[in-house]
Amino acid sequence: MQRYTGYTRYRERLEQKxxxxxxxxxxxxxxxxxxxxxxxxxxxxxxxxxxxxxIIDAKIAAGxxxxxxxxxxxxxxxxxYKGHKVSASSKILQGFESVYSATVVERLLAEDVIxxxxxxxxxxxxxxxxxxxxxxxxxxxxxxxxxxxGSSGGSAAAVSARLCHAALGSDTxxxxxxxxxxxxxxxxxxxxGRISRHGLxxxxxxxxxxxTVTNNIEDVAxxxxxxxxxxxxxxxxxxxxxxxxxxxxxxxxKYNLVYLDECINHPGLDPEIKNRFKEILKTLxxxxxxxxxxxxxxxxxxxxxxxxxxxxxxxxxxSRYAGMTYGYRSKDAKTLEETIxxxxxxxxxxxxxxxxxxxxxxxxxxxxDAYYNKAQRVRRLINNYTKNLLxxxxxxxLPTSPGVAFALGENTEDPIAMYLADIFTIPSAIxxxxxxxxxxGWHSNGMPYGIQIIGRSFDESRLLAFSNQLMNxxxxxx
Numbered sequence: 001m002q003r004y005t006g007y008t009r010y011r012e013r014l015e016q017k018x019x020x021x022x023x024x025x026x027x028x029x030x031x032x033x034x035x036x037x038x039x040x041x042x043x044x045x046x047x048x049x050x051x052x053x054x055i056i057d058a059k060i061a062a063g064x065x066x067x068x069x070x071x072x073x074x075x076x077x078x079x080x081y082k083g084h085k086v087s088a089s090s091k092i093l094q095g096f097e098s099v100y101s102a103t104v105v106e107r108l109l110a111e112d113v114i115x116x117x118x119x120x121x122x123x124x125x126x127x128x129x130x131x132x133x134x135x136x137x138x139x140x141x142x143x144x145x146x147x148x149x150g151s152s153g154g155s156a157a158a159v160s161a162r163l164c165h166a167a168l169g170s171d172t173x174x175x176x177x178x179x180x181x182x183x184x185x186x187x188x189x190x191x192x193g194r195i196s197r198h199g200l201x202x203x204x205x206x207x208x209x210x211x212t213v214t215n216n217i218e219d220v221a222x223x224x225x226x227x228x229x230x231x232x233x234x235x236x237x238x239x240x241x242x243x244x245x246x247x248x249x250x251x252x253x254k255y256n257l258v259y260l261d262e263c264i265n266h267p268g269l270d271p272e273i274k275n276r277f278k279e280i281l282k283t284l285x286x287x288x289x290x291x292x293x294x295x296x297x298x299x300x301x302x303x304x305x306x307x308x309x310x311x312x313x314x315x316x317x318x319s320r321y322a323g324m325t326y327g328y329r330s331k332d333a334k335t336l337e338e339t340i341x342x343x344x345x346x347x348x349x350x351x352x353x354x355x356x357x358x359x360x361x362x363x364x365x366x367x368x369d370a371y372y373n374k375a376q377r378v379r380r381l382i383n384n385y386t387k388n389l390l391x392x393x394x395x396x397x398l399p400t401s402p403g404v405a406f407a408l409g410e411n412t413e414d415p416i417a418m419y420l421a422d423i424f425t426i427p428s429a430i431x432x433x434x435x436x437x438x439x440x441g442w443h444s445n446g447m448p449y450g451i452q453i454i455g456r457s458f459d460e461s462r463l464l465a466f467s468n469q470l471m472n473x474x475x476x477x478x
Contacts, residue, residue: 004165006218007071014060014070021053021060021070021114028072028116032163038139040148040157042077043085044117056112066112068226071219073108074158074167077118078125079210080199081105088201089133090123092347093327102199103234104168104210104227111226116164119154123349124318125170125203127151128178128421131412132351139408140183142447146405149179149421152213156183159213166223167213172203173306174401174425176211177437181400181450184439186471188212188220191458192432193238195224196231204313205236207306207429217468220436221245224460243461251465257284257291258393262299263424268402273449276441277399280451280474291397294389298382302426303419305382307355308362308375314352315359321347354415379430386431390456395466398424400437400450428454436467440474 004010013019032044049072059065075081078088080098082105087093105115122132130138130153138153140146141161148157152169156179159167169176171189180187189211200210212223228242259281264274281291323329323343330342348356362371389396401421411417428435434457437450453470455463 004162004215006216007068007165007222008218010165011070021056022050024070025049025053025072025114025116028163031161032117035141035161035163037144038141038157038161039136040119040138040141040154040161040163041074041117042087042089042120042135042154045084045115049114049116052114056114059112066110068108068222069112070114072114072116072165074117074119074155074164075105075115076121076152076155076167076169078121078170078201079105079168080201081115081118084118086118086201087134088124089121089135090348090352091134091328092321092344094347096327100199102210103196103231105199107226108223119152119158119167121154121169122151122175123352124201124314125151125172125175125208126314126351126355128174128418129406129411130154130179131408132349134349137408140405142184143405145407146447147182147408149182149405151175151179152187153179155213156180156185156187159183159185159215166215166219169211169213170200170203171209171211171429172207172310173429174422176213177425177435177450177452178401178422180213180437180439181448182405184448186214186216186220186439187437187450188214189428189435190224190228190460191238191434193236194228194434194458194460196234196237198231198233202317204310205317206313207310217249217464217471218246221249221464238458240458245461245464248461249464249468252469253462253465254289255394255462255466256392257281257289257395257397258294258389259291259397260296260299261293262296263398264293266299266402266423268420268423269399270403270443270449272443273399273403273441277451280440280470281397283473292393296385296427298378298385299423301378301382302423302430305375305378306422306426306430307358307419308371309379311355311359312363312372313359314355315363318348318352318356323347351415382427383431386427386433387457390433390454394455394462396454398452398454400424400452404443404445404447404449424452433457434460434463436463438467438470438475440470442476
């Protein structure tokens with residue numbers, strides 16, 4: 001079977017009867033079985049996927065198949081799919097089955113995608129390495145001694161290992177882009193409010209955003225066309241019309257770029273990533289693209305601001321898991337208070353507990369103004385500064401992460417070191433801007449790394465077009 005290059009060519013082969021959806025699903029199922037050691041999937045919907053593939057084959061033959069007919073995708077285990085388990089990789093939701101589907105799932109199913117399974121992730125999307133899951137660590141498919149990144153590590157690993165065509169993830173502070181960088185795939189976070197969060201288990205509601213993990217820009221554009229848009233179940237979703245992103249990804253324009261001194265000269269940035277970044281900039285400048293440097297004085301405030309605000313929201317959102325109405329309940333509890341305390345103590349993992357306690361602290365009386373309110377004010381400064389940079393420049397360009405994938409267990413005892421892995425992905429999350437990690441570099445140790453592009457609000461069309469240009473020029477060919 002030929003290597004998958006993009007949905008358009010795959011669809012042509014389906015319609016020309018060179019292959020079938022059933023054959024493609026069987027290929028993926030064999031690969032998933034062969035790479036079970038990655039622990040990328042928590043559950044594989046084998047029978048269901050094959051049954052659906054057969055139905056879609058018939059629809060393609062009849063000429064009435066949907067826009068994404070036969071595309072095989074995986075769902076991060078914090079996105080609801082009716083009649084299927086969803087746990088956010090946490091013991092607290094052990095055995096829970098969703099009673100409805102997320103809006104993105106409904107829209108994709110309506111266009112005849114095939115959902116092959118749910119992928120492992122850091123518990124409640126809290127982590128940068130996918131070592132916080134209640135169901136074991138995920139391994140990087142390119143080197144199983146290393147982490148895949150997090151929290152959408154299972155989704156990134158599945159796409160990188162060619163276990164599906166694409167996967168959905170969630171990005172709160174970098175949880176799609178950073179694992180995409182570590183696994184050598186494309187990770188896209190749309191503008192906050194571009195895609196409905198209905199059916200996404202909440203971590204930090206003002207940051208959370210569903211996005212995609214793919215092997216190319218074409219699939220990002222096609223998935224976005226289907227998933228984006230107004231939703232009556234999510235009041236934060238924009239009512240702006242959804243462009244046909246796939247029709248503009250080959251547009252060739254001359255863009256203006258700005259890069260940040262504090263990022264390029266950051267002491268934690270790997271020298272090889274720094275050199276590759278400068279090489280890409282030089283090549284783009286020689287081709288006629290304008291780029292300039294700028295200062296970003298708030299980089300050191302990024303991590304504190306994000307973790308004050310995100311943990312505060314997590315403390316509120318996760319209060320619903322109390323062992324009372326669904327999910328895990330402690331067997332030893334006898335009173336109401338014991339049920340809540342023991343169920344949460346036994347059901348949540350260490351990192352989730354850490355963030356709940358931190359969030360509760362910053363929201364408590366006497367500390368609310370000192371921490372939470374101050375962080376909100378700094379967030380506004382960062383938001384305004386970032387958007388001002390993009391007034392005269394089309395895109396911000398910076399590394400996705402300071403380094404490449406690190407060893408399993410290397411940072412588990414050092415939360416600060418783990419949090420710093422997201423220092424370059426947090427700016428767009430704080431400002432709610434669209435951003436993408438492109439696999440444009442390979443380290444001398446054999447591992448990939450990403451270059452990140454940040455665009456203006458709701459300007460995904462131009463962001464994807466520019467990303468496609470970069471992929472065509474700089475991406476490594478297999």
